[in-house]
Each structure stands twice: as C-alpha cells, then as structure tokens.
Amino acid sequence: MSIRRNAATTVLLLLLAQFAAVAWPAYACGCGGMVTDPDDTIAVERETSVVTWDGATERIVMSLTVGGDATEAAWIMPVPDRAEVALAERELFDDLRAATAPERRTRHYFWPRDGDWPRGDGDGAGDGAGDGAGAPPMDGAPPVDIISRDRLGPFDVARLAATDPGALDSWLGDNGFALPEDLAAGLAPYVEQGWEYVAIRLAPAGAEGDGDAEGAEPAVLGGTLDPISLTFAADEPVYPMRLSANADTEQSLTLYVLGPGRMEPVDAIGGSPPEVTFAARLPVDEQPEGPLRDLAAGDTFLTVVEQSFPEPSAINGDHTLSRSAQDTEVRPVAYEDELLTWAGVPAWLVTVLGAALLLGAGGGFGVHRVRRHRRAARLLGVHRP
Numbered sequence: 095m096s097i098r099r100n101a102a103t104t105v106l107l108l109l110l111a112q113f114a115a116v117a118w119p120a121y122a123c124g125c126g127g128m129v130t131d132p133d134d135t136i137a138v139e140r141e142t143s144v145v146t147w148d149g150a151t152e153r154i155v156m157s158l159t160v161g162g163d164a165t166e167a168a169w170i171m172p173v174p175d176r177a178e179v180a181l182a183e184r185e186l187f188d189d190l191r192a193a194t195a196p197e198r199r200t201r202h203y204f205w206p207r208d209g210d211w212p213r214g215d216g217d218g219a220g221d222g223a224g225d226g227a228g229a230p231p232m233d234g235a236p237p238v239d240i241i242s243r244d245r246l247g248p249f250d251v252a253r254l255a256a257t258d259p260g261a262l263d264s265w266l267g268d269n270g271f272a273l274p275e276d277l278a279a280g281l282a283p284y285v286e287q288g289w290e291y292v293a294i295r296l297a298p299a300g301a302e303g304d305g306d307a308e309g310a311e312p313a314v315l316g317g318t319l320d321p322i323s324l325t326f327a328a329d330e331p332v333y334p335m336r337l338s339a340n341a342d343t344e345q346s347l348t349l350y351v352l353g354p355g356r357m358e359p360v361d362a363i364g365g366s367p368p369e370v371t372f373a374a375r376l377p378v379d380e381q382p383e384g385p386l387r388d389l390a391a392g393d394t395f396l397t398v399v400e401q402s403f404p405e406p407s408a409i410n411g412d413h414t415l416s417r418s419a420q421d422t423e424v425r426p427v428a429y430e431d432e433l434l435t436w437a438g439v440p441a442w443l444v445t446v447l448g449a450a451l452l453l454g455a456g457g458g459f460g461v462h463r464v465r466r467h468r469r470a471a472r473l474l475g476v477h478r479p
Contacts, residue, residue, distance in 0.1 A: 159318045255291070
C-alpha cells in the first residue's frame with residue numbers, strides 16, 4: 095500500500111550503490127549498526143520495535159528517533175533469513191501506546207499537602223503527582239550475494255548475504271562503508287550463521303541536490319524516521335542486539351511483542367534484567383481498526399519489555415524470546431493523588447472541628463456536673479472539697 099508522508103519529515107533511504115567512497119565511523123543501536131561521516135554525529139535517542147511470531151514467520155517493525163548533525167547515515171540490520179522489507183505506518187505505535195496506557199485511578203490522602211489549603215492556594219488538588227513497568231548459502235556461492243535492490247515508496251533498500259566476513263566488509267567498503275574493526279567483528283557471527291543483511295542509506299527529505307544550491311545548508315537527520323517492517327522465516331522469535339555492543343553510551347530498548355501468550359527474553363544478554371511493564375490479552379474487538387489490528391491478525395497477547403544497557407560493551411548476544419510458563423497479566427496503574435473531602439469540605443478539617451466541638455462539649459458537661467453535685471451537698475449540709 096502506498097503511504098504518503100509529509101515532505102518535512104520524510105526520510106529518504108537511498109540505495110547503497112549510490113554511496114560516496116568516504117570512511118564513516120559506526121554507531122550502534124539494538125536495531126543494527128549506524129554509520130555516518132567522521133565529522134558528523136548521530137544518536138539513536140529512542141528505539142521502539144514490535145515483534146510478532148506465528149510459529150514460523152517473524153515480523154519486526156522498527157521506529158527510530160535520531161538526533162545529531164549528520165546529513166546522511168547508513169544503517170545495517172542483520173536478519174536470520176531472507177527478509178521482505180516494507181514500509182510500516184506510524185499509527186501502529188500510536189495504537190500500541192494507547193493499548194498499553196496506564197489505568198487511571200484516584201488515591202486519596204487525609205492531611206493537607208503543599209498546594210492544599212491552608213498550605214497553598216486552596217484548590218484541594220494536592221501536588222497532582224502520580225506514580226507510574228536461514229540456511230547458509232550453498233557451497234560455491236559467491237562470497238557476496240546481492241539478493242535484491244528494491245524501491246519502497248520513498249525508500250531504496252539493498253539486501254545482501256555473505257559467506258565470508260572479510261568479503262562482506264569489502265563489499266560494504268566498495269559502496270561507501272568503512273566499518274571499524276569492532277563492528278566488523280560484530281558482523282562475523284551473523285555471517286558464520288548464514289544470516290542476511292538489510293543495508294540502507296538514510297538522508298533527510300529533499301537532501302538530494304540541496305547542497306548544490308549556492309549558500310544552501312544541507313538538511314540534517316532528525317526526529318522519528320518512518321517505521322520499517324522486516325518479515326522473515328524464523329524457528330523462534332529473535333531480536334538482533336549484538337551490534338549494540340559497539341555503542342559508546344547507555345542503550346535502552348522497548349519491545350512490543352504480539353504472540354499467543356506472554357513472551358519474554360530468555361536472558362539479559364549483558365544488560366539490566368528485562369522488565370515486563372505490560373502483559374495482557376488483546377481481543378480483536380478491543381483492537382482499534384488500523385495497523386495494530388492488521389498486524390495482530392486476530393486475538394493476541396501483548397507483552398511490553400523494557401531493558402537498559404548501562405555498559406553496551408557487555409552485550410553478548412541477540413535476544414531470543416520464549417513463551418512464559420504462565421500468562422500472568424501486568425497492567426500499569428497511574429495514581430492521581432487527591433485530598434479526601436466530604437461534601438466538598440476537607441475531611442481533615444471536618445475531623446479536627448468535630449473533635450474540638452466534642453472536647454468542648456465534654457468539658458462543659460463536666461463543669462456543670464461538678465457544680466450540680468456541690469449544690470446538692472450544701473443543701474444536705476455535707477461539706478465537699
């Protein structure tokens with residue numbers, strides 16, 4: 095399906111064959127390796143992906159938000175089998191955020207806080223703070239096999255396979271890549287396993303020819319790139335992470351997993367323990383019409399996994415996802431703190447005033463009782479102190 099994009103935000107992914115022969119250092123994210131000009135910087139500020147698996151076929155939809163001053167960059171994504179590459183819709187992630195939004199609940203407190211009368215403006219709202227969880231090529235195959243070169247709407251994509259890590263590195267170099275040794279080493283295990291690659295060049299919308307105009311400043315990459323969908327055969331769901339070991343700064347990952355039940359990473363692969371922040375069944379009648387319903391293709395179980403990697407160099411593998419022993423549901427709750435009131439009056443004030451009245455009434459009753467007894471004693475001629 096053809097997807098129209100706003101020209102101001104569209105990112106063109108140009109064919110690798112168009113790369114200029116320049117040496118670009120690599121940056122990494124969980125989705126693959128990022129490469130840019132040595133004088134430029136690029137950072138993946140947010141990485142959000144959706145993984146689906148039906149027992150034989152896996153689909154990964156990735157959304158990257160990038161920042162920096164790079165005018166162009168390259169991206170490499172390893173996949174375990176031949177991949178179908180397509181555009182995805184941004185609305186998919188809007189639907190997922192809506193489906194996993196915290197349940198809103200009100201939590202009352204008794205004593206006034208800052209912002210409550212008499213400690214503030216008296217609006218009774220408290221501080222408003224809420225609490226937020228493929229088979230390898232056959233013998234005799236060429237060292238590098240260019241599988242296909244496709245144009246997908248505004249995207250140009252190259253897919254390739256390699257039987258030798260050095261040959262893959264050379265081919266990428268001939269097309270504008272000069273990968274550092276650590277990233278080349280990170281690609282080696284994928285080559286040995288017979289994986290294939292999706293290689294893409296990223297450039298801002300309208301970048302082609304912009305630099306030719308006198309005095310024109312080339313556009314830079316920034317913001318959320320259009321999501322990319324990769325579909326491939328898989329015996330088990332996997333999310334490639336090895337290339338993130340080359341990152342210089344802490345990495346974070348958000349995975350939405352759609353499957354028959356609750357799905358979790360098998361291990362931490364060198365990061366903090368993965369945290370399931372949402373897990374629940376998502377019947378088709380609760381799915382909004384649109385990309386989420388199309389992707390789920392019926393009733394599904396949605397799991398959201400959050401993980402951070404404080405030391406990216408410790409990443410030692412790819413994420414393998416497996417079915418949990420139990421489909422325990424996790425639903426986040428966001429509390430809105432609110433001062434307890436009765437009929438619009440703060441409960442603490444009613445309580446304090448009521449207690450004061452009771453004490454006052456009790457004291458007066460005691461004085462009256464003593465006086466009455468003294469009067470009775472005088473009448474009877476009995477002296478009482």
